[in-house]
Amino acid sequence: MTQYADGITAEIVAEHGINDEEYAIILDRLGRAPNMVELGIFSVMWSEHCSYKSSRAHLGKFPTSGEKVIQGPGENAGVIDIGDGQAAIFKMESHNHPSYIEPYQGAATGVGGILRDVFTMGARPVALLNALRFGAPDHEKTQHLVGGVVAGIGGYGNCVGVPTVGGETNFHEGYNGNILVNAMAVGLADADKIFYARGAEPGQPIVYVGSKTGRDGIHGATMASAEFDDESEEKRPTVQVGDPFVEKKLIEACLELMATDAIAAIQDMGAAGLTSSSVEMADKGGIGIKLIMDDVPQREENMSTYEMMLSESQERMLVIMKPGREDVAKAIFEKWELDVAVIGETTDTGRMVLEHKGEIVCDIPVAPLADDAPKYERPYFAPEVRAQINAKDVAQPSHMGEVLLKLMSSPNMASKAWIWRQYDRHVMADTAASSEDPSDAAIVRVHGTNKALAITADCTPRYCYADPFEGGKQAVAEAWRNLTATGADPIAITDCLNFGNPEREEIMGQFVGCVEGMAQACAALNFPVVSGNVSLYNETNGVAIPPTPAVGGVGLIPDMDKRAGFGCMTEGHILMVVGKTTGAMGASTYLRVIEGREEGGAPLVHLDLEKTNGNFVRGQIRAGRISACHDLSDGGLACAAADMALASDTGIKLAHDADSDVPMHGFLFGEDQARYLLAAKKDDAIAIIQDAKAEDIDIQVVGLAGGTAVSVNGAHHLELDRLRAAWEGWLPELMEPAAEAAE
Amino acid sequence: MKSAVIVFPGSNCDRDAHDAIERVTGEKPAMVWHQESDLPEGTEFVMIPGGFSYGDYLRCGAMASRSAILPAVVAHAATGAPVLGVCNGFQILTESGLLPGALMRNAGLTFVCEKAPLKIDNGNTRFTSRYGSTSELIIPIAHHDGNYFADAETLDRIEGEGQVVFRYGNNPNGSQRDIAGVMNEQGNVLGMMPHPERAVDEKHGGTDGLALFESLLGSA
Numbered sequence: 001m002t003q004y005a006d007g008i009t010a011e012i013v014a015e016h017g018i019n020d021e022e023y024a025i026i027l028d029r030l031g032r033a034p035n036m037v038e039l040g041i042f043s044v045m046w047s048e049h050c051s052y053k054s055s056r057a058h059l060g061k062f063p064t065s066g067e068k069v070i071q072g073p074g075e076n077a078g079v080i081d082i083g084d085g086q087a088a089i090f091k092m093e094s095h096n097h098p099s100y101i102e103p104y105q106g107a108a109t110g111v112g113g114i115l116r117d118v119f120t121m122g123a124r125p126v127a128l129l130n131a132l133r134f135g136a137p138d139h140e141k142t143q144h145l146v147g148g149v150v151a152g153i154g155g156y157g158n159c160v161g162v163p164t165v166g167g168e169t170n171f172h173e174g175y176n177g178n179i180l181v182n183a184m185a186v187g188l189a190d191a192d193k194i195f196y197a198r199g200a201e202p203g204q205p206i207v208y209v210g211s212k213t214g215r216d217g218i219h220g221a222t223m224a225s226a227e228f229d230d231e232s233e234e235k236r237p238t239v240q241v242g243d244p245f246v247e248k249k250l251i252e253a254c255l256e257l258m259a260t261d262a263i264a265a266i267q268d269m270g271a272a273g274l275t276s277s278s279v280e281m282a283d284k285g286g287i288g289i290k291l292i293m294d295d296v297p298q299r300e301e302n303m304s305t306y307e308m309m310l311s312e313s314q315e316r317m318l319v320i321m322k323p324g325r326e327d328v329a330k331a332i333f334e335k336w337e338l339d340v341a342v343i344g345e346t347t348d349t350g351r352m353v354l355e356h357k358g359e360i361v362c363d364i365p366v367a368p369l370a371d372d373a374p375k376y377e378r379p380y381f382a383p384e385v386r387a388q389i390n391a392k393d394v395a396q397p398s399h400m401g402e403v404l405l406k407l408m409s410s411p412n413m414a415s416k417a418w419i420w421r422q423y424d425r426h427v428m429a430d431t432a433a434s435s436e437d438p439s440d441a442a443i444v445r446v447h448g449t450n451k452a453l454a455i456t457a458d459c460t461p462r463y464c465y466a467d468p469f470e471g472g473k474q475a476v477a478e479a480w481r482n483l484t485a486t487g488a489d490p491i492a493i494t495d496c497l498n499f500g501n502p503e504r505e506e507i508m509g510q511f512v513g514c515v516e517g518m519a520q521a522c523a524a525l526n527f528p529v530v531s532g533n534v535s536l537y538n539e540t541n542g543v544a545i546p547p548t549p550a551v552g553g554v555g556l557i558p559d560m561d562k563r564a565g566f567g568c569m570t571e572g573h574i575l576m577v578v579g580k581t582t583g584a585m586g587a588s589t590y591l592r593v594i595e596g597r598e599e600g601g602a603p604l605v606h607l608d609l610e611k612t613n614g615n616f617v618r619g620q621i622r623a624g625r626i627s628a629c630h631d632l633s634d635g636g637l638a639c640a641a642a643d644m645a646l647a648s649d650t651g652i653k654l655a656h657d658a659d660s661d662v663p664m665h666g667f668l669f670g671e672d673q674a675r676y677l678l679a680a681k682k683d684d685a686i687a688i689i690q691d692a693k694a695e696d697i698d699i700q701v702v703g704l705a706g707g708t709a710v711s712v713n714g715a716h717h718l719e720l721d722r723l724r725a726a727w728e729g730w731l732p733e734l735m736e737p738a739a740e741a742a743e
Numbered sequence: 744m745k746s747a748v749i750v751f752p753g754s755n756c757d758r759d760a761h762d763a764i765e766r767v768t769g770e771k772p773a774m775v776w777h778q779e780s781d782l783p784e785g786t787e788f789v790m791i792p793g794g795f796s797y798g799d800y801l802r803c804g805a806m807a808s809r810s811a812i813l814p815a816v817v818a819h820a821a822t823g824a825p826v827l828g829v830c831n832g833f834q835i836l837t838e839s840g841l842l843p844g845a846l847m848r849n850a851g852l853t854f855v856c857e858k859a860p861l862k863i864d865n866g867n868t869r870f871t872s873r874y875g876s877t878s879e880l881i882i883p884i885a886h887h888d889g890n891y892f893a894d895a896e897t898l899d900r901i902e903g904e905g906q907v908v909f910r911y912g913n914n915p916n917g918s919q920r921d922i923a924g925v926m927n928e929q930g931n932v933l934g935m936m937p938h939p940e941r942a943v944d945e946k947h948g949g950t951d952g953l954a955l956f957e958s959l960l961g962s963a
Contacts, residue, residue: 154854158885159795161755245753245798252752336752422854424885426941426948427793429759436857445946560946 005033012036016043022374029368037305037354037362042369044272044310045279048536051373054502055534058512061519062529068491069530075196076117076268077187078530080492082556086446087191088453089123092131092184092496092552094535099181100228102239103148107181108156109242109314114185115160116268119251120317122195122258123187126428127444128157130167130183131457131496131550135176137411137734142171145179146419147735153183154422159244160251164423165434166442167457171411174461177228177540182496184552186455188446195258200265200285200320202348206278207326209333209340210250210316213274214299216240217312227501228540246315246338253336254317260332262325269316275309277318279352283370285320291344293356305356320346380508385467389600391583391666394591400638400668401718403594404710405726407635407669408642410593414730432560433486438567438647440482440631441553445560452563454488454555460634461546463602466587468510468547472517473605477673479553480525481631484614485676487563487621488555493522495532495551500544502536510547511536518549524607527553564621566630566640566677567647573627573705574685575652577637579613579675580698583666589635590669609674616697617676620688628679637702638668640677642710646724651707653714664712667702679705744960746772746788749816749832751807756793756829756940763940764790767956777810788825788959789816791832793885793938803846803888804834813839825869825959826932830886833924833934842927842934843901844893849886850917856885858948859937860912861923865905868926870933873958880951882937884915884923889936891918891925901925909935 004010013023016039026034026042034042044050052059064072070087071079077091095110111128118125130153135142157164162185217240257263265285267277274296282289293305299313321329326342333340347353352369354362397403407413420435430447433439441456458478464471476493483490495518500507522528538545557563569575585591586600620626628648630640638654645652656664680688685701692699709717746768748760757774764772772790773783782789796807807813813835820826820841828836836842849855861880863871874880893901898920901907909924916936924935939952 151853158854158856158887159753159755159798161794243798245795245800248755248795249752421857424854424856426856426883426885426938427755427759429762429941429944429947431948432946 002033005035008036008039013039016040017047018043022046025372029372030364037309038364040306040310041275041362044275045369046373049271050276052534053374054376054378054536055511056375057377058515061515063519063523064528064530066526066528069528070191071194072530073532076120078492078494079121079194080530080554081191082446085191087189087194088186088554089118089121089189090184090186090494090552090554091117091531092182092494092550093117093533094496094498095181095183096178096498096535096538098239099149100179103145104152105239105241107149107152109240110181110183111153111156112242112244112247112314113270114183115162115247116270118185118187119254120195120266120268121189122193123189124255125162125185125187125251126430127186127442127455128162128164128183129442129455129457129552131459132167132169133175133180133548134171135179136173137171139173139176143735149181150419150422156242156244158424160248161427163425163427163431163434165425165431165444166455167435169416169419170461172461172546174546177543178538178545180498180538180545180548182550184457184494186453186554195263195266197265197267197281198284200281200287200346202287202346204264204320204323204346205326205342206289206291206344206346207319207321207329207340208296208316208343209319209329210338211243211246211313212297212299212339213308213311214313215303215307215311218307218310227537240312240314242314249336249338250315250317253333253338256332257329260328262322262328263319264322265320267318269318271312273310273312273316279366279369281318281320282352282366288347288349288351288366289344290347290353293354295341295343297339297341305354305361378502378508380505380512382509382513383468383506386586386599386601388584389586391585391663391670394585394665396663396665397594400664400712400716401710404638404642404718405723407589407593407639408723409726409730411730413589413635413639415728416731417728418731418735433565437565439565440485441488443486443557443563450560452557452560454483454486454557456482457550457552458482459548459550461548462587462598464510464514464547464549466600467602468513469517470602470605472514472549473521473607474602474673475549475551476518476521476525476527477605477607477610478633479551480527480610481614483553483555484618485564485629485631486557487618488557490525490527490553490555492528492530493551493553495529495549497532497534498538498545498548498550499536500539507544514547514549521605521607525611562622562624564626564629566628566644569628569644569648569650569679569705571650571706573679574682574701575703575705576678576685576688577675577700577702578617578678578692578697579609579672581662581667581670581672581675583662583670584672585666585670588669588671603671603673605673613674613676613697616692616695625684625688626678626680630677632675632677636669636671637677642723644677644679645710645720646727650705651709651720652703652705653707654703654712656713668712744768744770744787745785746770746790747775747782747786748772749777749789749791749812750774751777751794751796753796753798754792754794756938759940760790760792763943763956766943767953768960775812777812780811780815782815782819786819789819791828791835793830793832796831796835804831804838807835808838817841820932823929823931828934829938829940830936833936834888836932836934841932842925843897844891844925846888847890847892848888849890854887855915857915859884859915861937862910862912864907864910868908868930870955870958871908873954879912881949882939882951883941883948884937886936889916889918891922893919904928908933909937
């Protein structure tokens with residue numbers, strides 16, 4: 001057998017990211033050498049981005065089922081039951097590589113792609129969130145990247161008319177060469193009207209809808225499967241360009257078509273465009289496909305099959321219709337002024353056959369593309385776990401108020417209003433809490449009901465770096481806690497696993513540790529994974545990002561009149577902490593900001609305590625006893641108290657027991673897990689404490705609301721006005737230094 | 744009151760407008776597609792909702808002002824019946840000449856979404872009569888091009904005629920003289936950047952927009 005077809009060389013194969021071993025499998029499955037089109041198709045289908053070849057071996061460790069799970073991983077998005085015959089559909093996905101190269105379009109098309117994953121399944125998207133990580137604030141690219149990414153997310157989400165309700169933004173020098181842009185979309189549908197990629201049968205027409213196919217984004221999936229070097233910016237032509245107006249029309253047209261019962265299977269064209277959408281539907285239906293490439297709507301002249309199959313032009317969908325119903329689709333898509341064309345049909349051959357200008361240009365079996373994708377058991381070693389650091393071993397500062405000021409105006413703690421002000425958070429008129437509101441999770445009402453979804457995105461990369469296993473547990477536990485703190489029942493998560501090069505044992509060790517930690521937390525908290533995405537090779541010139549397994553959690557608030565935020569504390573309220581405080585300082589915000597040390601082990605996550613403490617807090621919220629509730633995380637009690645004080649415009653007098661074996665700075669800034677700060681009226685506080693004692697829950701009175709400052713034991717005062725100015729001022733100063741100076 | 748909401752392919756506040764009108768009037772408004780050339784028989788109130796009508800290509804509202812349905816809206820306005828344009832709807836009304844002035848890119852050059860403090864400048868209109876003694880409101884805004892501009896002579900004139908209905912308390916976009924909403928000389932066409940339809944519900948955005956729709960109910 002000839003090793004290479006005409007015009008193909010070993011270099012060309014290597015440029016397609018296919019190694020010798022993988023090429024040998026292709027030769028074996030085809031029984032001949034692949035031509036250029038076929039090579040391109042294998043290249044994208046077997047890319048890390050599409051095949052999960054380094055990660056699949058471990059993703060099976062996640063719990064993915066449960067009584068509320070309607071659809072777990074494997075479809076376009078996960079589906080959960082929210083009662084009353086309704087379902088929530090959601091997923092998070094990365095768009096890291098393109099966003100670094102071209103921040104506006106990279107972030108915008110990330111939003112577009114995740115929206116399509118959700119409405120492809122029949123859901124009307126109702127909320128967007130994002131998890132963003134940028135490099136050091138003073139890095140030369142950071143300001144440009146923040147501005148571009150935020151404008152891109154807003155530019156797309158605002159136009160399609162889906163509110164961007166929440167998210168998180170971090171800065172760390174570990175992301176200097178590779179930013180992370182993770183976008184999450186949540187939609188709603190009737191539980192009996194979900195659409196899947198599976199379900200196609202032979203003899204059905206394949207209908208292409210949406211935008212025309214152009215030459216943009218060719219090999220985007222391959223780019224996202226390799227690390228960066230100094231020449232990466234030359235990859236700009238592989239970044240796609242989005243058009244949210246077309247997406248908006250596509251959403252409406254698809255939902256209209258879905259109401260007609262004419263669809264057999266449907267799939268959006270995301271990474272690897274026409275190739276992956278057609279292969280996935282054929283594979284899931286166990287059938288073959290034949291496409292006539294001449295009929296594909298094209299934006300440019302003389303496009304080759306290779307270009308059309310690998311293009312990542314945005315806002316396109318592939319629909320397999322029930323026979324004879326093509327006209328239904330045509331009428332709807334023409335009304336919305338979108339391209340629609342029958343470009344082929346399903347077959348019973350199990351092969352993918354492409355015809356262009358009267359010639360067969362590709363004829364390969366479908367199964368190997370999907371099933372024989374390489375699956376690597378990459379070698380790894382578990383990183384050495386760093387020793388715990390307790391506050392007792394950390395020097396005590398002299399003025400706690402000044403420390404608090406410094407923490408609250410540090411990059412990761414400072415207000416992100418400059419960002420979320422650019423996102424339409426209110427369109428669709430169901431947003432009960434978004435980034436602007438004092439709530440640990442975004443709250444979006446289920447339209448026309450009195451119940452709501454609580455949604456959050458969380459991860460603490462510095463914990464994952466210090467201890468991947470505990471860090472993985474913590475990411476899940478914090479999402480669960482944030483939902484609980486609003487009064488919601490946490491239901492399930494989606495994840496976006498961002499790591500460096502998995503071919504390095506150290507990085508693979510981080511990946512495995514995080515996945516195993518997350519899996520353990522998901523199992524213990526009955527919080528299964530229903531969808532997700534893996535983004536590897538986030539590294540530049542051999543320097544990897546901190547391990548960042550972002551978690552998107554979704555929960556249900558059954559009655560919107562029984563929920564909590566942290567903005568309703570008033571003078572005289574008693575402040576209590578649920579959960580045990582030991583003064584854990586390892587990998588803490590305090591150590592990093594105040595002492596400039598990124599040292600020590602991550603705080604330990606006791607999942608049994610997470611569960612009992614969280615269930616207790618939720619019960620008290622629903623009993624109507626809690627006026628304000630905030631989970632304790634970065635910066636510990638003092639930062640949570642500062643958030644509550646700012647949001648409520650009321651001071652807090654914290655009280656530290658001098659006889660306690662936890663020193664004052666450990667009490668204030670320690671990051672022990674499984675804790676919540678509660679504010680309640682005196683009578684309610686007494687009842688809460690009695691219940692806690694009866695249930696053997698740790699609870700401690702930590703202060704009293706009142707005044708205009710945060711103080712400790714009558715000293716260490718920090719006036720709220722000064723705190724607010726510093727907290728609000730940091731990000732505008734970074735982004736608009738000239739404007740600040742001019743004012 | 745029979746109402747109609749105009750729907751362009753890029754409208755995205757059409758459902759919110761529909762629900763707000765239904766909540767106040769008790770009647771579902773007709774949803775009128777941009778390619779229609781007539782309003783439903785007996786329509787009293789027309790609302791042009793926010794969004795990106797035709798993707799905001801060319802200039803916000805410019806293409807929509809030349810759309811098939813617009814002549815019917817113009818004719819409806821000429822009868823003296825109430826027309827309300829919100830956000831993109833305001834842009835369409837200025838582009839079509841029903842209202843004076845123009846809406847430019849925000850002075851800060853970024854999209855701005857916030858709960859904006861507003862002052863009622865003219866409480867004696869068919870859009871504001873039910874606000875009574877209330878003169879300050881909080882109504883959400885969300886736009887990239889809400890910077891109201893007109894020449895000084897026009898501004899003096901519309902201020903003199905009481906056509907400025909709302910002003911910002913904390914000008915978020917650079918609008919001339921803090922103008923957030925203006926009406927035509929006859930007082931039956933109002934355009935405003937803030938979204939009253941997002942402020943008709945305790946659980947979302949507050950209720951400061953309710954009285955605007957209630958005022959219409961009494962006047963149509």
